[in-house]
Amino acid sequence: xxxxxxxxFEFPRKLDLSPFAPDxxxxxxxxxxxxxxxxxxxxxxxxxxxxxxxxxxxxxxxTVTPCSEYAAIEDNYGGSDLPVWxxxxxxxxxxxxxxxxxxxxxxxxxNAYMLMYIREDARSEILRQPDPKEVNPRMVDRxxxxxxxxxxxxxxxxxxxxxxxxxxxxxxxxxxxxxxxxHGLIPFEKVYKMGREQLLRDFVExxxxxxxxxxxxxxxxxxxxxTSPRQxxxxxxQPNSLFKIHIPQYGGAPHFDLADPSLTVLMVLSRGYSIQTxxxxxxxxxxxxxxxxxxxxxxxxxxxxKYFCVETKRIVTLxxxxxxxxxLLIKIVDTGWIRERLQPYMDEEKVAMVDLxxxxxxxxxxxx
Numbered sequence: 001x002x003x004x005x006x007x008x009f010e011f012p013r014k015l016d017l018s019p020f021a022p023d024x025x026x027x028x029x030x031x032x033x034x035x036x037x038x039x040x041x042x043x044x045x046x047x048x049x050x051x052x053x054x055x056x057x058x059x060x061x062x063t064v065t066p067c068s069e070y071a072a073i074e075d076n077y078g079g080s081d082l083p084v085w086x087x088x089x090x091x092x093x094x095x096x097x098x099x100x101x102x103x104x105x106x107x108x109x110x111n112a113y114m115l116m117y118i119r120e121d122a123r124s125e126i127l128r129q130p131d132p133k134e135v136n137p138r139m140v141d142r143x144x145x146x147x148x149x150x151x152x153x154x155x156x157x158x159x160x161x162x163x164x165x166x167x168x169x170x171x172x173x174x175x176x177x178x179x180x181x182x183h184g185l186i187p188f189e190k191v192y193k194m195g196r197e198q199l200l201r202d203f204v205e206x207x208x209x210x211x212x213x214x215x216x217x218x219x220x221x222x223x224x225x226x227t228s229p230r231q232x233x234x235x236x237x238q239p240n241s242l243f244k245i246h247i248p249q250y251g252g253a254p255h256f257d258l259a260d261p262s263l264t265v266l267m268v269l270s271r272g273y274s275i276q277t278x279x280x281x282x283x284x285x286x287x288x289x290x291x292x293x294x295x296x297x298x299x300x301x302x303x304x305x306k307y308f309c310v311e312t313k314r315i316v317t318l319x320x321x322x323x324x325x326x327x328l329l330i331k332i333v334d335t336g337w338i339r340e341r342l343q344p345y346m347d348e349e350k351v352a353m354v355d356l357x358x359x360x361x362x363x364x365x366x367x368x
Contacts, residue, residue, distance in 0.1 A: 002039050003039055004035075004037075004038050004039040005078075006078050006079070006107035006108055006109065006111055007078055007079060007107075008077050008078045008079025008080075009077060009078055009079075009111070009112070010077050011029070011073075011077075011112065011115055012029070013028070013029045013073065014026060014027065014028055014029070015027040015028075015029070015117050025119045025120065025121060026119070026120045027117035027118060027119050027120065028052075028117060028118055028120055028123065029049070029073070029115065029116075029117055030048065030049060030116045030117060030118040031046055031047065031048045031049070031115070031116040032046065032047045032072055032073065032076055032114075032115060032116075033045075033046045033112070033113045033114035033115075033116070034046065034047065034076050034110055034111065034112060034113060035111070035113040036109055036110035037109055037110075038109065042109075044113070045058065045059060045060040045061070046058075046059045047059075047067060047071070047072035047073075047076075049072070050127060051127070055067075055068075055069070056069055056071070056072040058071070058072070075110075076110065076111050076112040077111065077112070078107070078108055078111030079107065079108060079111075080105045080107050080108065081105045081108065083105055159193070160261065162195060162197075163193045163194060163195055163196060164193070164194055164195075164196050164243050164244075164247060164261055164262065164263060165191050165192070165193055165260070165261065165262035165263070166192040166193070166194055166203065166243075166262070166263050166265050167186075167188040167191055167262055167263065167264045167265065168188055168189045168190055168191075168192060168207075168265055168267060169186055169187070169188045169189065169264060169265065169266045169267070170189055170266075170267055170275070170278070171266070171267075171268060171269075171275040171319050171320050172275045172276055173186065173187040173188060173189070174186070174266070174304060174317050174319060174320070175275070175316075175317050175318065175319050175341075176317075177317050178314065178315055178316055178317065179314075179315045180315070180366070183223060183232050183264075186223070186264060188264065191262070192206075194243055195243070196242070196243050196244040196247065197242060197244060198242065198243055199240060199241070199242060200220060200237050200238065200239045200240070200241050200242075200243065201239040201240060204218050204220065207267060211278050213269060213273070213278065214286065214289070215293060216291045216292060216293040217269055217270040217273070217286070217289050217290075217291075217292060218267060218268075218269060218292060218293075219267075219268045219269075219292035219293075219295050219302070219322075220236075220237045220239075220266070220267055220268075221234035221235060221236055221237065221265070221266040221268060221302060222235055222237050222246050222263050222264070222265050222266075223263070223264040223265075223266070224246075224248075225248070229367055230367060231366075231367050234266050234302065234304065236295055236297055236302065237265070238295075243263070246263060247261065247263065266320070268302060268320050268322065269292075270289035270290040270291075270292055271289070271290060271322075272284075272286070272288075272289050273289075275319060290322075292322075298325070299324060299325060300322055300323065300324055300325060301322065301323065301324075301325055302320055302321075302322040303320065303321050303322070303323075303332075304317065304319075304320055305317070305318040305319060305320070305321050305332065305338075305341070306318065306366070307342060307345075307351065309351035310352075311351075311352035312350070312351055312352055314350065314351060316345050316350060316351060318338070319341055321337060329363050333356070333359075333361060338356065339356050342354075342356070
């Protein structure tokens with residue numbers, strides 16, 4: 001059976017090998033690896049002196065602490081501790097005769113396991129501060145990448161607390177949807193990041209410049225969840241309101257996730273703009289377009305119009321139509337808007353051909 005020898009073994013701070021071999025040189029003690037335990041189990045740690053001017057350090061797993069030279073060297077010679085006894089409890093006779101001496105102490109379980117020496121004339125070169133880019137450039141790149149990712153995550157976390165993502169939806173996106181929508185799958189044009197403390201007016205101004213549309217011809221509606229009655233709808237956003245008042249307080253809204261908060265915002269233009277190109281599409285001047293900047297829910301309503309074909313049993317989305325609260329819904333038919341929006345679906349045979357002049361219309365409001 002193997003055993004661990006804990007006998008005392010002293011080792012020098014300086015080691016001169018020149019008497020044993022030509023040009024062998026002199027060496028300084030650099031590190032002492034210590035084993036604490038027996039042959040079957042134990043723990044390893046090390047004492048290292050990287051710089052004589054800074055002294056010794058103890059490296060114990062992830063803990064690094066300064067230590068004395070005695071703790072690094074003499075304390076690891078092994079052997080047994082000196083017996084300790086109280087001389088004042090012994091009479092002179094007992095001391096002379098050696099009576100009452102304590103028994104010898106057991107051998108230490110911790111002692112030097114491996115010694116590392118560095119040649120004196122090569123010490124400065126061996127312990128020279130290495131250039132990480134020369135020693136391990138791949139590791140440097142990896143560490144730099146980790147730092148960049150950590151900084152990016154930090155900025156994103158800060159940004160998440162001060163900004164809100166805006167998924168901008170155009171009317172043409174809604175017309176691609178059929179049936180009863182999964183509101184989490186509404187397509188959008190692009191994502192903007194706006195400050196939670198910013199006014200909606202700032203966003204409208206940005207959109208006005210980007211799409212070359214008068215600010216007064218733009219109205220924004222946010223997808224929201226209404227509990228009474230239970231309904232998912234687009235609610236108007238006043239230009240002088242802050243973005244933060246439109247953010248749900250809790251997750252679970254059709255477009256809102258606490259881990260990645262965002263608002264789904266529908267941009268509606270005055271009638272006369274093409275929903276495909278967002279360009280003015282009438283003969284009269286754009287100055288004749290409806291002014292949407294003064295929108296009030298008390299005076300007007302914006303409807304998302306869907307059409308159900310009784311023959312194909314299919315529901316298609318025609319788009320958005322706004323009108324005064326005092327106006328009748330039949331106006332949507334009388335103005336020819338229904339015919340204009342439905343014709344492409346009939347041409348593509350997505351819905352059956354129908355004589356709109358000879359129809360009886362029923363209107364239903366959709367609830368969750």
